[in-house]
Amino acid sequence: MVDSKNKWKAWLYLSPALVLLGIFTVYPIFNTVQLAFLNGYNIWEAMDGKMFTIGIDNFVKVLNYPGFLTTLKTTILLCVLTVPVSTMLALLIAVALNSIKALNRLLQTIFFLPYVTNSIAIGMVFATMFNMIGLDPATGIPQTAGIINNFLSIFGVGPVNWINPGSTYEANMFVMCVYIVWNALPFKILVLLGGLQSVNKQYYDAAKVDGTSRARVFWRITVPLLSPMISYVLITGFIGGFKEYSSVVGVFGEGMGPTGDKELQTMVGLIYDSLGEVGTGEGFASAAAMILFVIILAVTILNLKVSNKKVHY
Amino acid sequence: MKVVLEHLTKIFPSRNKKSNEQVVAVNDFTFEIPDGKLIGLLGPSGCGKSTTLYMISGLQKPTGGKIFFGEDDVTELTPENRGVGLVFQNYALYPHMTVKQNILFPLQNLKGEDKLTKTVMLERAYEAARLVQIDDLMDRKPHELSGGQQQRVAIARALVKMPRVLLLDEPLSNLDARLRLQTREEIKRIQRETGITTVFVTHDQEEAMSISDMIVVMRLGVLQQIGAPQEVYDNPVNLFVAKFLGTPPINVFEGVVKGEKLYIGEQAVLDVKGAADQEVYVGIRPEGFITNPEGEFTTNLINVEVMGRDVSIVSKHPNAVSETIRSIVDADSAIDRDATTVSFSLKPHKVFLFSKETEQRIPFEVK
Amino acid sequence: MDTAVVMQEKDLQKVTARQRVVKILVKTLTYVFLGSMALIVLFPFYWMIISSLKTLEEYRRNVPTFWPEKIMWNNYTAAFQIADLGSLFVNTVYVGVVSTILSLVITVLTAFAFARLEFKGKGLLFAGLLATMMIPGEMFTITNYQTVVQHFKWEGKFVALIIPFLVSVFYIYLLRNNFLQIPDELYYAAKVDGTSDLKYLWKVMIPLAMPTLISITILKMMGSWNSYMWPKLVAGKDGLHDMITNGLRGASFVNPDNPSEVDYPRQMAAVATVSAPLFLVFIFLRKYIMKGVSRSGIKG
Numbered sequence: 001m002v003d004s005k006n007k008w009k010a011w012l013y014l015s016p017a018l019v020l021l022g023i024f025t026v027y028p029i030f031n032t033v034q035l036a037f038l039n040g041y042n043i044w045e046a047m048d049g050k051m052f053t054i055g056i057d058n059f060v061k062v063l064n065y066p067g068f069l070t071t072l073k074t075t076i077l078l079c080v081l082t083v084p085v086s087t088m089l090a091l092l093i094a095v096a097l098n099s100i101k102a103l104n105r106l107l108q109t110i111f112f113l114p115y116v117t118n119s120i121a122i123g124m125v126f127a128t129m130f131n132m133i134g135l136d137p138a139t140g141i142p143q144t145a146g147i148i149n150n151f152l153s154i155f156g157v158g159p160v161n162w163i164n165p166g167s168t169y170e171a172n173m174f175v176m177c178v179y180i181v182w183n184a185l186p187f188k189i190l191v192l193l194g195g196l197q198s199v200n201k202q203y204y205d206a207a208k209v210d211g212t213s214r215a216r217v218f219w220r221i222t223v224p225l226l227s228p229m230i231s232y233v234l235i236t237g238f239i240g241g242f243k244e245y246s247s248v249v250g251v252f253g254e255g256m257g258p259t260g261d262k263e264l265q266t267m268v269g270l271i272y273d274s275l276g277e278v279g280t281g282e283g284f285a286s287a288a289a290m291i292l293f294v295i296i297l298a299v300t301i302l303n304l305k306v307s308n309k310k311v312h313y
Numbered sequence: 314m315k316v317v318l319e320h321l322t323k324i325f326p327s328r329n330k331k332s333n334e335q336v337v338a339v340n341d342f343t344f345e346i347p348d349g350k351l352i353g354l355l356g357p358s359g360c361g362k363s364t365t366l367y368m369i370s371g372l373q374k375p376t377g378g379k380i381f382f383g384e385d386d387v388t389e390l391t392p393e394n395r396g397v398g399l400v401f402q403n404y405a406l407y408p409h410m411t412v413k414q415n416i417l418f419p420l421q422n423l424k425g426e427d428k429l430t431k432t433v434m435l436e437r438a439y440e441a442a443r444l445v446q447i448d449d450l451m452d453r454k455p456h457e458l459s460g461g462q463q464q465r466v467a468i469a470r471a472l473v474k475m476p477r478v479l480l481l482d483e484p485l486s487n488l489d490a491r492l493r494l495q496t497r498e499e500i501k502r503i504q505r506e507t508g509i510t511t512v513f514v515t516h517d518q519e520e521a522m523s524i525s526d527m528i529v530v531m532r533l534g535v536l537q538q539i540g541a542p543q544e545v546y547d548n549p550v551n552l553f554v555a556k557f558l559g560t561p562p563i564n565v566f567e568g569v570v571k572g573e574k575l576y577i578g579e580q581a582v583l584d585v586k587g588a589a590d591q592e593v594y595v596g597i598r599p600e601g602f603i604t605n606p607e608g609e610f611t612t613n614l615i616n617v618e619v620m621g622r623d624v625s626i627v628s629k630h631p632n633a634v635s636e637t638i639r640s641i642v643d644a645d646s647a648i649d650r651d652a653t654t655v656s657f658s659l660k661p662h663k664v665f666l667f668s669k670e671t672e673q674r675i676p677f678e679v680k
Numbered sequence: 681m682d683t684a685v686v687m688q689e690k691d692l693q694k695v696t697a698r699q700r701v702v703k704i705l706v707k708t709l710t711y712v713f714l715g716s717m718a719l720i721v722l723f724p725f726y727w728m729i730i731s732s733l734k735t736l737e738e739y740r741r742n743v744p745t746f747w748p749e750k751i752m753w754n755n756y757t758a759a760f761q762i763a764d765l766g767s768l769f770v771n772t773v774y775v776g777v778v779s780t781i782l783s784l785v786i787t788v789l790t791a792f793a794f795a796r797l798e799f800k801g802k803g804l805l806f807a808g809l810l811a812t813m814m815i816p817g818e819m820f821t822i823t824n825y826q827t828v829v830q831h832f833k834w835e836g837k838f839v840a841l842i843i844p845f846l847v848s849v850f851y852i853y854l855l856r857n858n859f860l861q862i863p864d865e866l867y868y869a870a871k872v873d874g875t876s877d878l879k880y881l882w883k884v885m886i887p888l889a890m891p892t893l894i895s896i897t898i899l900k901m902m903g904s905w906n907s908y909m910w911p912k913l914v915a916g917k918d919g920l921h922d923m924i925t926n927g928l929r930g931a932s933f934v935n936p937d938n939p940s941e942v943d944y945p946r947q948m949a950a951v952a953t954v955s956a957p958l959f960l961v962f963i964f965l966r967k968y969i970m971k972g973v974s975r976s977g978i979k980g
Contacts, residue, residue: 007797007798007799007800009797009877010793010797010798010799010802011799013789013790013792013793013797014789014790014793016785016786016789016790016847017786017787017789017790017847017852020786020843020844020846020847021809021812021847021849023827024820024824024827024843024844024845024847025812025820025847025849026812027823027827028819028820028822028823028824028827029812029815029819029820031823031826032819032820032822032823035822035823043826043830047830089717092713093713093714093717096710096713096714097714099710100707100710100711100714103711107714107718109966110718110721110722111717111718111721112962112966112970113721113722113725113959113962114721115969116902116958116959116961116962116969117955117958118905118906118925118928118954118955118958119906120906120908120925120928120929121925121928121951121954121955122724122728122951122955124928124929124947124948124951125724125725125727125728125948125951126724128727128728128731128944128947128948129723129724129727131944147727147744150744182720182721182724185721190970200403200405202401202403202405203405203407205372205399205401205405206399206401206405206407206470207418208372208391208392208393209370209371209372209392209393209397209398209399210393210418210419210422210470210474211392211393211394211419211422211423212393212418212419212422213422213424214706216421216422220407220418221407224407224409225407225408225409227409239816243816243817243818245909246908246909249908249929250929253929254929268818271818271821271822272821272909272912272913275821275822275825275913278829282822282825282826285822286819286822289816289818289819289822290819292816292818293815293816293819296816385692386692387692389696389699389700390692390695390696390699391699391703394695394699
């Protein structure tokens with residue numbers, strides 16, 4: 001490095017980034033934490049110079065909020081149900097893709113397609129696919145044909161009310177899980193395939209000479225050698241899973257449920273909703289955000305702890 | 314278990330889709346590897362030696378020809394059904410498993426009636442480990458081992474399932490010079506103790522010559538010569554084999570046979586009874602020179618390098634194909650270092666003639 | 681050690697036949713698996729497109745059609761009008777382009793300072809920046825919403841959509857690493873020749889880091905295209921500054937003859953229109969996107 005005499009130059013280059021980061025990244029960290037611990041915070045009163053006592057009222061409010069437990073349950077379920085499924089599926093697809101030559105490029109491109117989509121827009125497509133057949137019992141208006149139900153009827157199943165008013169929580173969650181897995185696949189496939197391609201082929205040749213069965217190659221060689229990527233994909237998957245929100249908006253609209261009554265409210269949705277109560281909702285939102293942050297942090301640490309034991313670097 | 318290759322051929326399709334050029338990696342190999350011997354497949358890179366090894370292992374399928382293990386035609390068999398042990402050039406030890414797990418791995422693959430009990434597996438693993446002298450390293454991971462130790466683990470892993478044939482791909486190329494000497498003795502010892510037919514691939518002729526019972530010299534996918542190392546060295550069938558074997562390499566000159574006499578330049582250097590008149594390449598092994606002031610062959614002296622037991626004389630000759638000529642003579646030979654020329658007489662059995670057209674050996678009678 | 685027993689000829693044939701069957705079977709299963717997964721992945725796109733071209737009547741049928749009987753291109757024109765896609769496009773492209781350009785300038789300057797200049801506290805500052813990447817975005821959103829709306833009074837202005845997200849620590853990190861791979865000698869040589877830092881940056885480092893810059897550009901543009909939550913908070917109620925995703929989700933596509941029924945073909949036409957630019961970018965710049973993504977894991 002050149003020892004530049006005019007060190008102010010470095011700071012000049014850095015200044016735009018530092019100013020913006022200061023206002024929009026560093027200050028919010030402290031401010032949000034502070035807001036969470038100010039009892040009865042109200043921005044209008046704050047502007048008038050009112051001081052607030054420090055306490056955990058906001059957290060109590062969040063925990064006592066009627067929908068909080070359902071929200072937490074939905075958030076955790078969406079995460080816990082989808083991450084293992086999408087990771088396993090992505091791993092299988094990546095391994096299969098890595099084993100073929102013909103059509104490889106085409107299939108890779110297809111599997112990456114869901115990544116370059118707008119999760120709200122495609123959520124709307126999933127909503128049309130899962131729509132119900134027949135007349136809406138409440139209004140008698142003809143409902144559009146849902147291709148999924150049409151498909152299921154071939155096997156004599158259904159029709160199931162997946163997402164329309166009157167549908168069950170389980171059915172709603174199933175649709176969300178299918179959509180989230182579909183949406184999460186491309187990134188995971190990309191990372192795992194990249195990992196597979198960097199694995200030395202001779203490990204597989206060695207296993208072949210020794211007559212190793214395919215299942216054993218997968219569990220004893222592929223999975224351990226890929227473990228850093230698998231752990232990366234799991235950790236980012238869990239972090240993303242806990243912040244699920246726009247996929248629900250995509251499928252159900254801003255009502256976040258079949259009747260628009262926030263049946264599938266998520267933690268992030270809860271935070272944004274309380275922000276909507278301008279002036280008074282910030283304390284509540286901050287407390288909820290901190291709870292979410294602590295959950296994510298705990299799960300990530302747990303993940304890292306497990307990986308340190310299992311992951312081979 | 315003897316291994317027989319019959320008209321073995323491997324053609325790789327061109328990588329470039331547009332051109333139809335094919336690469337013939339192995340062209341019509343036919344030879345037999347006798348039971349219980351150590352065989353070196355030798356040749357410069359791209360000669361098809363690794364391809365041959367991989368075809369014997371079953372990892373690559375021949376385009377044509379057949380492979381027999383003993384009386385069994387194994388050409389169509391996948392590697393696991395052939396009963397081969399393969400040691401890879403960079404060992405391919407599973408990095409996440411300990412030495413013990415690596416050695417046990419092939420045994421744990423056995424199924425059905427071949428399935429072994431845990432105790433037997435451990436016994437066999439330790440037996441293999443003792444054979445290559447790594448039984449005290451069983452709980453280490455590969456990255457905690459030196460290159461030489463990794464090599465031994467790889468051999469143990471290949472041996473533990475008692476293969477019918479053991480294959481080694483460039484077994485010494487990843488080791489430093491000192492370890493290389495030691496390891497090649499080790500390979501020889503292990504092969505003798507187990508009596509398993511062993512084939513190894515190398516581009517290093519010294520390595521091949523020093524431990525093989527038999528060497529197979531290849532070039533550009535074509536088999537050149539098979540035989541005991543000394544026999545091939547003493548009787549190369551063509552110029553390529555003569556040039557490829559021996560350090561320092563053989564000296565090559567352009568010469569002419571006229572009236573059963575060999576001329577290099579104007580000098581008649583040797584009687585070659587039985588050779589027809591023609592233009593030839595003359596190969597003279599470095600040890601084929603004897604310093605003799607009255608010698609028939611005179612070259613321009615450049616340098617004399619003393620190497621203890623021997624003396625290496627570097628000289629030049631206008632008809633030499635290479636830049637310099639290197640001859641190795643006894644240290645007590647009288648050499649005038651300040652002279653501009655040096656004269657030699659030649660040892661007839663260290664001189665080879667090759668046709669200028671075909672580069673094939675031209676025999677002549679040695680008195 | 682003894683060698684294995686010689687196999688009988690009959691065994692040999694049996695083994696050969698079995699391994700051939702297994703091989704074909706595995707290959708077939710692999711392709712069947714990949715093929716069916718690919719169909720599942722593609723199906724929503726297919727369904728979106730054919731639905732967008734059907735009449736509402738055809739769409740509604742209990743027995744679905746897999747190709748529209750009558751291709752309704754005018755669903756697209758209707759979708760454009762209903763969701764006002766035209767002005768949403770303009771808004772989104774404007775915000776996307778302006779924020780991408782500004783973001784690139786800031787990212788390049790910052791990455792250059794971290795990669796090539798020497799100043800006190802550099803390591804610490806950089807580590808501090810990286811640490812902020814661990815905090816979930818929602819923590820920032822709450823305060824930023826306050827800052828932008830209450831303090832700066834930017835609600836309903838494009839500036840509210842552009843400024844808060846200009847600096848991405850991840851992009852800085854990506855580019856700095858790329859800059860660091862450029863050998864120091866080039867910089868020394870430039871210094872000896874009296875080239876200024878800025879000229880060196882412009883003439884040497886930026887061209888060499890082009891692939892990363894393209895990746896950043898695409899990811900940032902995709903981010904604007906897909907942004908939903910922040911615009912919803914700060915774009916104001918007049919709808920004049922909405923981003924495309926908000927407009928799409930917010931628009932009501934109803935059957936003109938029956939206001940309580942959703943006109944799905946038109947909705948799908950709007951969805952397809954919004955998705956199309958992303959696909960075009962993907963087709964032409966697939967390499968850069970995949971490279972950027974495999975290093976990030978961050979959508980947009």
